[in-house]
């Protein structure tokens with residue numbers, strides 16, 4: 001029996017951007033860290049952890065990882081959803097961290113050991129106009145990237161998902177109300193093929209190109225776009241339609257061979273099950289923090305493996321370096337792995353969460369520190385207080401609400 005959990009702390013702060021961090025301590029002095037960040041809903045998860053989960057953890061055996069997962073999932077009665085599953089995810093990450101620290105082994109070793117020499121990753125290249133985008137692609141190519149996500153502006157629109165006027169892209173806007181964007185799906189569907197064609201022409205045939213449609217097309221528009229992008233031979237086209245309309249992907253599948261990736265807004269295996277079992281996607285995008293942690297993500301990836309679907313976890317800067325660590329440890333040890341999204345972080349975020357994992361030349365390494373290999377520099381972590389920030393909302397040009 002392992003020593004008991006005797007301290008549960010929820011740290012809400014904003015080193016450059018908002019993060020929610022869970023820290024567990026055991027009576028024999030071990031620490032476990034978990035990420036609980038849900039962009040724009042941080043305080044909801046913080047309360048769920050502080051008010052409803054933390055008190056239940058005190059006195060429990062941290063070695064009973066699966067039992068605690070089941071206890072927090074089934075014992076809550078009300079289940080699933082981004083807030084609940086991020087809270088459970090943070091606890092799960094922290095418990096695997098404690099187990100690794102106790103065993104003196106990196107988490108990937110506890111998960112069965114390495115299956116690859118490095119974890120392939122992709123970063124974000126964006127540009128308002130095509131020449132600017134091609135310059136951004138060149139930067140990624142120069143650093144050895146083999147996978148690059150490309151996003152551009154759309155003529156006639158002043159804001160588009162994934163494109164910012166400066167180098168760092170943080171979609172959440174500070175303030176009491178979400179920023180609002182206007183979007184024209186039809187103009188986007190007309191323009192995107194020209195962009196991807198220009199990038200493929202510029203970058204050559206070998207680099208893997210990814211593109212994110214970000215939930216806002218109809219099934220027919222998604223099918224049209226997928227077909228129009230076939231000459232550009234994408235590695236994946238992401239979130240072509242709102243992920244809850246799962247039958248829509250069957251229609252899209254019938255019209256295009258462009259590989260499809262969906263799932264960053266999913267938070268349990270039951271959200272993913274239909275798409276995976278019917279092979280309506282090629283990559284499942286759940287993030288370890290949002291999908292119940294390492295224990296549950298492993299089950300999602302195992303189901304995906306049976307049906308020829310690969311993992312392509314969500315990894316923007318709103319997934320903290322702790323969750324990034326957990327994802328990289330899984331990327332090192334899960335066979336059916338596609339690619340890890342790695343948007344990168346501002347330097348201060350790396351400083352707030354000193355980590356053993358590393359990025360270079362387009363690939364990630366988990367490092368061999370015990371556990372997840374992440375520590376906290378509390379002075380940096382708490383140097384900026386949390387302030388409300390919301391992801392944008394979107395409307396069509398006529399004012400109709402649209403998925404952002």
Ligand code: KDG
Pocket residue numbers: 039171212214264314315316318341391
């Ligand atoms: O907080 C929301 C972002 O994580 C999301 O918009 C980023 O779609 C995204 C991606 O693929 O990284």
Ligand code: MG
Pocket residue numbers: 212214238239264
């Ligand atoms: Mg996305």
